Amino acid sequence: MKRILLACALAIAALPAIQPANAEKPHTLATQGDHFTLDGKPFQIVSGELHYARIPREYWHARLKMARAMGLNTIATYVFWNVHEPTPGHFDFSGQYDLAAFLKAAQEEGLYVILRAGPYACAEWEFGGFPSWLLKDPRMSTALRTNDPAFMVPAERFITRLAQETSPLLAVHGGPILAVQVENEYGNFGNEKAYMAHMLQIFQSTGFKDALLYTVDPSKALANGSLPGILAGVNFGTGNAQPALAKLAALRPGQVLFATEYWPGWFDLFGHPHETRPLAPQLKDIDYVLSHNGSINIYMFHGGTSFGMMAGASASTGNYRGNVTSYDYDAPLDEAGHPTPKFFAYRDLILKYTHEKPLPVPAIPDVIAIPPFTLSKSIPALSPLPKPIDSATPLSMEQVGQDYGYILYRTFLPNPAHGTLDLGPVHDYAQVYLDGVLTGTLDRHYNQTSLPITTTRQATLDILVENTGRLNSTKHMREEWKGIRSATLDGTSLTGWQIYSFPFHTPPPTNLPMETRHLEVQLRGPHIASGTFTLTQTGDTFLDISALGKGVLWINGHPLGRFWNIGPQDTLYVPAPWLKKGRNEVILFDLFPAKPGVTLAGLTKPILDGPTPTYATDPERKKKEAADAEFGPKLAAPAPPKE
Structure with missing residues (x-):
């Protein structure tokens, strides 16, 4: 019996990989000296990034047709772990998150794919694509993106499941995926070589072993995030093609010059002016890359929208700043899928190197007023209140099993009070009420943690906190829990809390009976x-x-x-x-x-x-913007807003 089972196992192993439904002939992407080859012939990757989760599924094909019309031969997409594993061990690759369907759509439109598998994405996406439930484990304050099993066990589980979903679509099996990215800009975060080696081992032990694997990092962090023997790419912004590729060439002499992220724009933050970038230096950058036999991925070709509560947050300015919903990014194809002047200028330049005939630009969807x-x-909101969680001390969203939205903390002050309410770190925006009357707000954007309160009698204290988006980069991500975790009044800890969760996964009801509306009008x-x-x-x-x-x-x-x-x-x-x-x-x-x-x-x-809001005077601001090399502008903080 053992011999029979062994023979069956060997026979199964010898079978060819399952082909995707719309499979073409197998293709192999490789490196040969300073260039890529596709099926043994020189190949230049001309790619643009767009994200399936930021585009309504009904528009996937329309956006991909636009990519092809701009002259691209490849598209790249991040994979967002948080939408695919919303709770530990429960996976969702359906509907809007049907990644395999998106990849097949790209192939149907004549495009190859670069799969940026992560498990970390960044992308100005909520928590950089990590699921919020990771933060329920207190070990994550040191373990996130390290070789600690607290992080690596769930990360390996996800990558393994992702490989099951997408590896049949590798180019070697007749699918569109030419290359798969290992981690993302890790050199910007740390330099733990054992972690990156372990991450590579996970990719090589799954169905991704048959793909061309590679890493990406900004030029300043290339040495920290790259792996021996694995293709390395470099990320950079407007005006920096020559120095960035020079750093890659110095680190990897003779290797393919791969601009894995070229930024034609930038993301927007609440309270900051809209970001744009000039066109002329971008054309010089792209021309430089392509004329030096390099390959490129334009980040973003089409930014789209961080629908719902999927916009992340940034600390690149030194303070926490929430990302706006739009991810237009000043990209060649705007948020609604309309070609911009960049689109046509990029197309003319790209076709100069690919020698293809220009394709008709598809019609854009109707726009109505x-x-x-x-x-x-x-x-009144938050009515009726759901069943509370009772706790001696405030608990974070993650501790009560909540991912996004709003959380209400309620306690009773038995005596008149006149002093300072201190909540410690507020993540991210808190409204403080006494007996339903707004007393003040505390906003993480301005590092506000305390305010004076006064009561002349017993009172109910309510603290309503909004999750404005988790940081998507830097080691501060490790402490990106949401809500509050302490509250003192003149140094004395407040206890006896009722905690109410409002994740708003679906719209709140608007048809409450009148008697219910009047019963719960605590928060005016x-x-x-x-x-x-x-x-x-x-x-x-x-x-x-x-x-x-x-x-x-x-x-x-x-x-x-x-x-x-x-x-x-x-x-x-x-x-x-x-x-x-x-x-x-x-x-x-x-x-x-x-x-x-x-x-x-x-x-x-x-x-x-x-x-x-009006900015503080910054005489160096123009100089900073002109020198916006790799990590975006460093803008002055705006004044706190008025409600």
Whole structure:
């Protein structure tokens, strides 16, 4: 029997890999000296990045057709662990997150794929793509992105599952995936060689062993993040092609020059001006890469939208700053999939090197205006309150099993109080109420942790905290729990807490019975509002949210994203497939008090450069922006916003 089983196992192992449904002939990408080869012939990768999770599934093919029309032969995409394993051991590769379907769509549009498997992504995405439940383990404060089993065991579980999902689509099996990335910009984070070696071993022990594996790092961190014998690529921004490729060549003499991320734009932060980059130096950069026989991945070709609560946060300016919902990135293809002047200029330059004939540029989706409509319903938020978690001390979102949204902490002050309420680190935006009356706010953007409170009698203390997005880079990610974890009044710890979770995975209800609404009006300010509008035809539009305060918004049940009246984003992108002929419904949660007669409207053009608070004088700012080498601009912090 043992011999029979062994013979069966050997026979199965000898079978060819399962071919994807739309498989082409197998292809092999390799390196030969200073260039790539595809099936033994010289090949130059001309790639652009776009992310399946940032594009409505109904538009995947449209965006990919645009990529091909710009002259690209390859696209790259990150993989976001958090959307695929929302709870430990439970995987989701369906619907919007059907990664295999996206990769097959790329192949159907004549494109190869670079799979940026992670498990870390960055990408201005919530927690850099890591699932928030990792932070429930206190060991993660030192273990994240290290060889510690606390991190490596779940990471290996995910990579193994990802390989099962995507390895049949490797080019060697007839699929579109030419190369697979190991980790991401690790040299920017640390230099633990054992960790990177272990990560490589995981990739090589799964179905990814048949792919060309590679690492990427900014030029300043190449030595820290690269692996011996594994292809290394370099990331850089506008005006830095020559020095960045020179550093790669110095580290890896004779290796392929691979610009694994070339940044034609930058991301936007709440309260900061909209970011753009000039075109002329970008054309020089791309020309330099391609003329030196290099390969390139343009990050981003199309940024798309961080729908829902998937926008991350940055500490690149020295302080915490939340990313806005739009990920337009000043890319060649804008947030709504429209070609920009960059698109056409890039195309002309790319075709100069690929010698292909220009393809017709696909028609863009219809764009419609929606006449102003009033938010007709407005009810107190967080009503009725769900069942609380009782705790002696405040617990973070992760400790109570919550990932995104809002969390309410409630305790009772038995005596009159006049002193300083200190919450320690606030992650990220807290409103403090006494008996339902707003006393003050604490905002992590401005390092606010305490405020004076006064009561003349017994009082209920409520602290409502918003998760504005977890940091997506730096070692500060290890402490990116959300909520609060301590509270003192004049140095004395407050105890006896009731904790209420509001993750808002779905829109909050707006049809509460009147008697329920009056029973739970403890928090005067945060509210749920809704309104409807009617369409005779659908099309993309840009919802003007400039009259709103701070919160999140859904349309027909689809989560559009966060809004905040400190700018610069004053519209939210609404894709046509999420609208319908007839009645459409908008629901929003707003932390700030309702204003009577608020109207919304759908515009035909986005407003991504709305007004932002006045900046501190910075005579070096222009010089800094001109020298924006690798990690983006270092902008001065804005003044705290007024509610």
